[in-house]
Amino acid sequence: DQQVKQNSPSLSVQEGRISILNCDYTNSMFDYFLWYKKYPAEGPTFLISISSIKDKNEDGRFTVFLNKSAKHLSLHIVPSQPGDSAVYFCAASDGGSNYKLTFGKGTLLTVNP
């Protein structure tokens, strides 16, 4: 049972445009959500996070939106750059469950020059 779902295995955008990566979850106990970026043969790199008490968090070109009623979050990257090309993982944790992360299967983002 996949509790965190990233339904788009891949996404391709033009440099300078907006990239929108989506994530859905089923476990209503999740209260903290994170996005990680991963290059091949490297570990996941933390990008941005949001707690369940917020609906938006922004850090430079990256913004994460959380819609709790829909159990949906999205990562917006504006403007997209070729160096953003990587696999993006959505992850969620439940503070009452010792914070272990549950990951989605990832979305491969390709930003074309």
Added chain:
Amino acid sequence: AAGVIQSPRHLIKEKRETATLKCYPIPRHDTVYWYQQGPGQDPQFLISFYEKMQSDKGSIPDRFSAQQFSDYHSELNMSSLELGDSALYFCASSSRRLASTIQETQYFGPGTRLLVL
């Protein structure tokens, strides 16, 4: 800034052999997590430690054990290796002591790629 260190980065073992993976957390981090990522899969939680005590246990086989030492580094011991254990093993660390009640960000190491032949 110092990151999570994992060693070795690559490991090749035969079936039924044992392997030990090491993780050195970010300085002053008190919590360590281990994850396994199979080919084309998402990382799956194995086990975690907080202040040298086991905090949580996930889908870790009985053939595997782990511990966190007084200097906060952690080791994952894998015995009777099987072909299906071939995967990337990630360690992540966090500071639970400094985190808020619901926010605890985990920072990942580069991983150990284990190949069982």
